[in-house]
Amino acid sequence: MNFLDLIWLIPLFPLAGAVLMLLTGKLLDPQPPSGVAVAPGVEQSGAGPRPANSHEHAPHPGPLQNLIRILCPGMVLASFIFSAGAVWQLAHLSNRVHQVIQFTWIAAMPFHMANGHLATFQVDWGFLLDPLSSVMILVVTGVGFLIHVYATGYMAHDNGFYRFFGYLNLFVFFMLMLVLANNYTLLFVGWEGVGLCSYLLIGFYFHKKSAADAGKKAFIVNRVGDTGFVLGMLLMLSVLGTVRFTDVNAALRSGQFPVEAGYGVLTAMALLMFFGATGKSAQVPLYVWLPDAMEGPTPVSALIHAATMVTAGVYMVARSSALFQLAPVAGMWVAGIGAFTAILAATIALVQNDIKRVLAYSTVSQLGYMFLALGVGAYWVAIFHLFTHAFFKALLFLGSGSVIHAVGGEQDMRYMGALRKKIPVTHATMLVGSVAISGIPGLAGFFSKDEILWQAFSSPKGSTALWLVGLVTAAMTAFYMWRLMSMTFYGQSRVKPEVAAHVHESPPVMTWPLIALAAGSVLGGWLGVPKLWTVFGEGFRAFPRWLEPMFELSGHESEHPASAEWSLMILSVAVAAGGISLAYYLYSKRPDIPDRILARFKPLHTVLYNKWYVDEIYDFLFVNGLCKGGGSAMAEFDRTVVDGGVNGAGWLTRASATLSMWWDTWIVDGAVRFTSFSVKLLSYPACLIESGRVQTYALFVVVGLLAFLGYYIAR
Amino acid sequence: MHPVTTEHYLALSAGLLLIGTIGVLTRRNIVVILMSIELILNAVNINLIAFSHAWHNMGGQVFAIFVITDAVAEAAVGLGILIALFRNKETVQADEIDLLKW
Numbered sequence: 001m002n003f004l005d006l007i008w009l010i011p012l013f014p015l016a017g018a019v020l021m022l023l024t025g026k027l028l029d030p031q032p033p034s035g036v037a038v039a040p041g042v043e044q045s046g047a048g049p050r051p052a053n054s055h056e057h058a059p060h061p062g063p064l065q066n067l068i069r070i071l072c073p074g075m076v077l078a079s080f081i082f083s084a085g086a087v088w089q090l091a092h093l094s095n096r097v098h099q100v101i102q103f104t105w106i107a108a109m110p111f112h113m114a115n116g117h118l119a120t121f122q123v124d125w126g127f128l129l130d131p132l133s134s135v136m137i138l139v140v141t142g143v144g145f146l147i148h149v150y151a152t153g154y155m156a157h158d159n160g161f162y163r164f165f166g167y168l169n170l171f172v173f174f175m176l177m178l179v180l181a182n183n184y185t186l187l188f189v190g191w192e193g194v195g196l197c198s199y200l201l202i203g204f205y206f207h208k209k210s211a212a213d214a215g216k217k218a219f220i221v222n223r224v225g226d227t228g229f230v231l232g233m234l235l236m237l238s239v240l241g242t243v244r245f246t247d248v249n250a251a252l253r254s255g256q257f258p259v260e261a262g263y264g265v266l267t268a269m270a271l272l273m274f275f276g277a278t279g280k281s282a283q284v285p286l287y288v289w290l291p292d293a294m295e296g297p298t299p300v301s302a303l304i305h306a307a308t309m310v311t312a313g314v315y316m317v318a319r320s321s322a323l324f325q326l327a328p329v330a331g332m333w334v335a336g337i338g339a340f341t342a343i344l345a346a347t348i349a350l351v352q353n354d355i356k357r358v359l360a361y362s363t364v365s366q367l368g369y370m371f372l373a374l375g376v377g378a379y380w381v382a383i384f385h386l387f388t389h390a391f392f393k394a395l396l397f398l399g400s401g402s403v404i405h406a407v408g409g410e411q412d413m414r415y416m417g418a419l420r421k422k423i424p425v426t427h428a429t430m431l432v433g434s435v436a437i438s439g440i441p442g443l444a445g446f447f448s449k450d451e452i453l454w455q456a457f458s459s460p461k462g463s464t465a466l467w468l469v470g471l472v473t474a475a476m477t478a479f480y481m482w483r484l485m486s487m488t489f490y491g492q493s494r495v496k497p498e499v500a501a502h503v504h505e506s507p508p509v510m511t512w513p514l515i516a517l518a519a520g521s522v523l524g525g526w527l528g529v530p531k532l533w534t535v536f537g538e539g540f541r542a543f544p545r546w547l548e549p550m551f552e553l554s555g556h557e558s559e560h561p562a563s564a565e566w567s568l569m570i571l572s573v574a575v576a577a578g579g580i581s582l583a584y585y586l587y588s589k590r591p592d593i594p595d596r597i598l599a600r601f602k603p604l605h606t607v608l609y610n611k612w613y614v615d616e617i618y619d620f621l622f623v624n625g626l627c628k629g630g631g632s633a634m635a636e637f638d639r640t641v642v643d644g645g646v647n648g649a650g651w652l653t654r655a656s657a658t659l660s661m662w663w664d665t666w667i668v669d670g671a672v673r674f675t676s677f678s679v680k681l682l683s684y685p686a687c688l689i690e691s692g693r694v695q696t697y698a699l700f701v702v703v704g705l706l707a708f709l710g711y712y713i714a715r
Numbered sequence: 716m717h718p719v720t721t722e723h724y725l726a727l728s729a730g731l732l733l734i735g736t737i738g739v740l741t742r743r744n745i746v747v748i749l750m751s752i753e754l755i756l757n758a759v760n761i762n763l764i765a766f767s768h769a770w771h772n773m774g775g776q777v778f779a780i781f782v783i784t785d786a787v788a789e790a791a792v793g794l795g796i797l798i799a800l801f802r803n804k805e806t807v808q809a810d811e812i813d814l815l816k817w
Binding site: 687691693697698699702 | 736739740741748809810812813814815816
């Protein structure tokens, strides 16, 4: 089977699942008669834990629900199989690029480019498989499949089962469109589609106001970023005349592009694109939606808000690497924003008590790492971190979901603790995930994160400052992850007594995906071991060798001695280990110390706990200031200028109508009546001789006759 | 004893014509007006007969017969109109019928 020519099928599988679910799901999975989804026990933070025996009260799953259980993950599995086949065959192609153009989506439209040349704007419905998109589709379908399987267990007792899986499959479809598209416009279709699914799934518990609000926030904040993306795309179209990846990259790499696309224009283009990425990938200044997105069900957080959708921005910037190579200033911004986001989010994660919020800020922070790598020109490293992060962050989210499941919907870590014995599989897998993200050698996170730190330090575009920020962030990462682990699994149990009796391990359908992801978190990193580890063969550097041909790479490695890299590596490991042991000591062994520290640095803690008040600042500046202030200004404008114009026009019309009526009555009608009057006046004498009496007329006849007679006689 | 000549007939005819004409112009009753018209026609007849006799031409007498026939038809039509008029206006006075104007 030639999988390469069938890559168009890959997104169609989940689309078919989604269409089937959303159109017929109600029949397969009947709802309780109330019609409104019953508030699910899980996902309710602060509202008190659900009684752990509520499973017995949960609505009985419909008889056909099992069909959904098999169909929806099955569709993603089919996509994964086709993806794996296609990637396998791609590896055997000499140029490792395969483009399938299905049909012309937007027919050719001629337009004038910025330099006045005529170009045609044509968009294909086409798919591009190359090393970059092959990594993405494997992550999306592979991790996506595991999360689907997990969700069949996690969502088993929720109403709207079919709706959830319909949206989830729809998301996978759009995500695959995003990464397989062969041009920016089609990518944008996927980009907006995943945004839509993100909105739908964050607001899955739409009867809960905070969830509905979070969905709206995610959607609106993303729209702000999308503005940048669209503008960047239009700018690209107007100076390069094409949006197809292969054409754009070829033009930019070879320098065969119009002179109008000068340095400044390219920088603007790159920055606009990057602004779009900050929205989707939750970077400063548009990261605020991602923590709120945790209102969605946990599998959604794992799939969309950790593993796949939020990495779309990273993918897009990597896809535009040729552009960013030509715009070093833009690259500097990317690196700076990435580093700033990484450390900002890490500081917030240090003090959060909601287990999912810690992970959410961790995600923002890790995405910052990826942008740091992109900014310094280490594109493959960013994708590598994306790859490993997909495993361990999905694992951590799913693990946290399992914990929440176990303690009956409690998300506050202050009411957990000592769960290690009670949920051993969850603990073991989350331990793997935490070690991986902390950067302990041997697990996936170490390889990618260390490579990012090294590139930030050694790349010509990197600097010691960027490296230092990354290092501090790494320490914080290790600390907050071990704070999470300690507060959840170790130390004293603070579980509420009425919940404690029912703490239970999740069913196998949930634990097996955890185990699979844990395996990925261990093994994933071994595809890209550091160059220095010469002990391992070239096979252990498969990832860079697979991706590097995609990107231009400068041979800067030789500038730095191996000893520098070794020492930096050891330093980052030491920092990670320090963070781990400090957090373990503080939160497992001596839980009294954090409280004392907290009491001492109360203001700092308050600021961090309230997320640097960024939400409040945005509320003040934009929501209340710009939107509402602008709204009342608009209303005033409406009342005075717009309405004034309308009313003025009305008054003018009325005045001119009055004038016109006067003219009609007196001038036009007057002329007519004057004419008739004058004719009547002139005819008046003639009327006088007409009495109407026959005899008068006869008299005239006689007189006339006599006159004629007299005339002839007298002659 | 003077014989009756053509001139005498013509004088009689002219007198009848004058009386008839004045009657048509001055009398108000339409019946009387019709009678006056008969006088005028008979003045003509006298003329025709007088000239026929004087010039020994029988055409005049024939023509007079035609005029008498004509006068009968005219009187019939005139009296018919008069009755229709009376039915509508309830009058036979000519000066009260003055619609024949602008």
